Amino acid sequence: MKSIYILLAIGLFISCKKEKPVEVTMKDDVVLLASDSLHGRQTGTSYEILAADYIANRFKNLGLEPKGVKGYFQEFSFKDKSDPHGNVNYVSKSEDSTTTGTNVIAYLNNNAENTVVIGAHYDHLGMGIEGSLYRGDTPQIHNGADDNASGVAAMLHLAKQLKTINTNNNYLFIAFSGEEMGLLGSNYFVKNPTIDLKKVNYMLNMDMVGRLNDEKAIAVHGVGTSPIFKQVLFSNKGDFKIAEHESGVGPSDHTSFYLMDIPVLHFFTGQHEDYHKPSDDADKLNYKGMEEITQFILSIITELNDDGKIAFRKTKNESQEVPAFKVTLGVVPDYLFSGKGMRIDGVSEDKPAQKAGMQKGDIVVKMGDYDVEDMMSYMKSLGKFEKGSTTKVSVKRGDEILVLDVTF
Numbered sequence: 001m002k003s004i005y006i007l008l009a010i011g012l013f014i015s016c017k018k019e020k021p022v023e024v025t026m027k028d029d030v031v032l033l034a035s036d037s038l039h040g041r042q043t044g045t046s047y048e049i050l051a052a053d054y055i056a057n058r059f060k061n062l063g064l065e066p067k068g069v070k071g072y073f074q075e076f077s078f079k080d081k082s083d084p085h086g087n088v089n090y091v092s093k094s095e096d097s098t099t100t101g102t103n104v105i106a107y108l109n110n111n112a113e114n115t116v117v118i119g120a121h122y123d124h125l126g127m128g129i130e131g132s133l134y135r136g137d138t139p140q141i142h143n144g145a146d147d148n149a150s151g152v153a154a155m156l157h158l159a160k161q162l163k164t165i166n167t168n169n170n171y172l173f174i175a176f177s178g179e180e181m182g183l184l185g186s187n188y189f190v191k192n193p194t195i196d197l198k199k200v201n202y203m204l205n206m207d208m209v210g211r212l213n214d215e216k217a218i219a220v221h222g223v224g225t226s227p228i229f230k231q232v233l234f235s236n237k238g239d240f241k242i243a244e245h246e247s248g249v250g251p252s253d254h255t256s257f258y259l260m261d262i263p264v265l266h267f268f269t270g271q272h273e274d275y276h277k278p279s280d281d282a283d284k285l286n287y288k289g290m291e292e293i294t295q296f297i298l299s300i301i302t303e304l305n306d307d308g309k310i311a312f313r314k315t316k317n318e319s320q321e322v323p324a325f326k327v328t329l330g331v332v333p334d335y336l337f338s339g340k341g342m343r344i345d346g347v348s349e350d351k352p353a354q355k356a357g358m359q360k361g362d363i364v365v366k367m368g369d370y371d372v373e374d375m376m377s378y379m380k381s382l383g384k385f386e387k388g389s390t391t392k393v394s395v396k397r398g399d400e401i402l403v404l405d406v407t408f
Helices: 002-015 026-033 046-061 145-162 184-191 229-235 254-258 287-304 352-356 375-382
Strands: 073-079 089-091 099-108 115-121 170-176 200-206 217-221 241-245 264-268 331-333 342-347 363-367 390-397 400-407
Touching: 026 046, 026 145, 026 287, 046 099, 046 145, 046 170, 073 184, 099 145, 099 184, 115 145, 115 184, 145 170, 145 200, 145 287, 170 184, 184 254, 200 254, 200 287, 229 241, 229 287, 254 264, 264 287, 342 352, 352 400, 363 375
Parallel strands: 115 170, 115 200, 200 264, 217 241
Antiparallel strands: 073 089, 073 099, 099 170, 217 264, 331 342, 342 363, 363 390, 390 400
């Protein structure tokens, strides 16, 4: 099956270079970007450049203007993160000790006063750089179909649709590099913008939008960054079940724009067992769901179209520090859960949670003496424990509360 995907990817790549535009679906884009032939699109590699070339040609065939520094491209070189605060040392030119990433940027000019930024990162973990959750002995390609070929495909699909509607804003489309290494491409862009940032109306970020579940649950972050966002989201949600998060700060590229006082929304269909593993492949995505999500985002853009430049608002919890952990339960949290507690979306093998008998779907409501109300209180509670300590953890399973002994 993968050989078929690679052949299709090569065909699409060639066809996108032709002058006559071809009909390319979101699935086509994902299949190409998440093919083994691109070796996981690690920042600074030749494979990332191949992906960047593909995206640039897609932009060209959609009739979008180049808005990088060199055509559609904005390169940035950096040394490894060199201080405990995670700051990055960008350098003016590439050297032996540096890595060069490439943002891909296109512009839809409607001669409007303001511009909407629509972004998605296209880099991933290559053969398994830092951040990989794969524990096998042999390196494997991390294709990153959901993370984040899905977001890039959705962005390209929106670009095609916005060519024919919504003329009260301009649109800047950015495929970011370096996200997996610490939001490097978006951070570089806001410090070296190719348009006037004061004219940016708001920013929409799509990171992992390929796994819409049967409940149609979707997490939207940044709803508190403009007073108008919540009203617009819920008036257009249809049958989506929205898990809303106020903060404009999170582990994806919208954060870089929020920190420049720009309203942001980040769309996310949730964690899954293939996250940051070689098994995040194109055949596991919900393409019908991706179509529904892009229509939802398009309806938001459409409703905001007549509102001029929308107001920015700082959110309350961006200054909350995530506590340092000395221990872990060994679970994947359900980021789409909006009820009381922390619902478990996956349990890792041979970790404290599994040994204690926790299961997917359990809701953690108490850890030791600490009540768990939400994700933040869960993380704060976890930060209270030391390696080797034992505590009782209360979980809700169905209508029953179970008290389990956990040893970290």
